[in-house]
Amino acid sequence: MTTPTTASAPSSAAIHKAPPRRRAGRPRKAGARHACGQLVQAADAAILPQALERRADLLGAPASLPMAQLLDQRAGQPLGQLLLRGRLTQRQHDAGQAVGGLWRAWLSLAEAPKPHAYVPESGSGVVRVDVDPDRWARTDDRLAQTRALIRASGPHGLLALTLVEGVCADEIMPRRFEATWVGDWPQGWAALTTALDALADHYRIPRD
Numbered sequence: 001m002t003t004p005t006t007a008s009a010p011s012s013a014a015i016h017k018a019p020p021r022r023r024a025g026r027p028r029k030a031g032a033r034h035a036c037g038q039l040v041q042a043a044d045a046a047i048l049p050q051a052l053e054r055r056a057d058l059l060g061a062p063a064s065l066p067m068a069q070l071l072d073q074r075a076g077q078p079l080g081q082l083l084l085r086g087r088l089t090q091r092q093h094d095a096g097q098a099v100g101g102l103w104r105a106w107l108s109l110a111e112a113p114k115p116h117a118y119v120p121e122s123g124s125g126v127v128r129v130d131v132d133p134d135r136w137a138r139t140d141d142r143l144a145q146t147r148a149l150i151r152a153s154g155p156h157g158l159l160a161l162t163l164v165e166g167v168c169a170d171e172i173m174p175r176r177f178e179a180t181w182v183g184d185w186p187q188g189w190a191a192l193t194t195a196l197d198a199l200a201d202h203y204r205i206p207r208d
Contacts, residue, residue: 078173085179091208092193095200096168099146103169106143109136146199153198156187160195163188 074080079100083093109131150164151157166172176185177192 077171078167078177079171081173081179082167082177087177087189088193088196089208091200091205092196094205095196095203096164098203098205099164099199100168100171102139102143102146103165106139107169109139146202149198149202150195154191154194156191159188160191163192164195164199167192 075084079088079093079096082088083090088096147161150161153160163174166174167177174188175181176183176188
């Protein structure tokens with residue numbers, strides 16, 4: 001009867017250390033990181049000098065505006081530009097923002113054609129089938145009341161309606177309201193500001 005022999009332990013020369021595992025993916029970027037591991041991004045992106053010059057032109061003061069005013073987000077839309085130029089009060093600006101939001105909500109619900117460089121899915125100009133009928137009825141009624149209020153705000157009600165829609169809802173600056181326009185347009189300014197004052201009263205925006 002043979003006695004089973006125990007396997008001898010491998011020699012130290014036979015033991016090989018496993019190679020280190022390579023990390024999958026791209027190498028980790030260097031830089032400061034948040035606690036979650038995300039890289040800390042620069043607070044503000046660089047702004048081209050040409051963009052600042054364009055904003056200064058829109059505000060009508062190429063050489064005298066401080067940097068803080070040029071970087072003001074309100075300078076990116078007509079209502080904000082008119083406010084920063086001193087042509088509108090804060091109360092009129094806020095009323096314009098409110099009516100613009102209502103108007104755009106109505107346009108979205110109705111899938112009306114947009115004035116900018118994109119096209120709605122159907123372009124049908126009628127209320128979408130997926131919209132709650134009560135919501136549509138409320139929005140439609142509110143806009144109808146607002147339009148009637150604008151029309152009745154002064155002697156140039158139709159002009160006021162056109163200007164409020166263009167400046168507040170479509171966010172398009174009328175040529176005669178641009179800072180570079182030579183001359184003045186008293187009738188247009190009076191129509192717009194009178195309508196915005198009436199809207200501010202309607203929305204119960206506190207007076208300055």
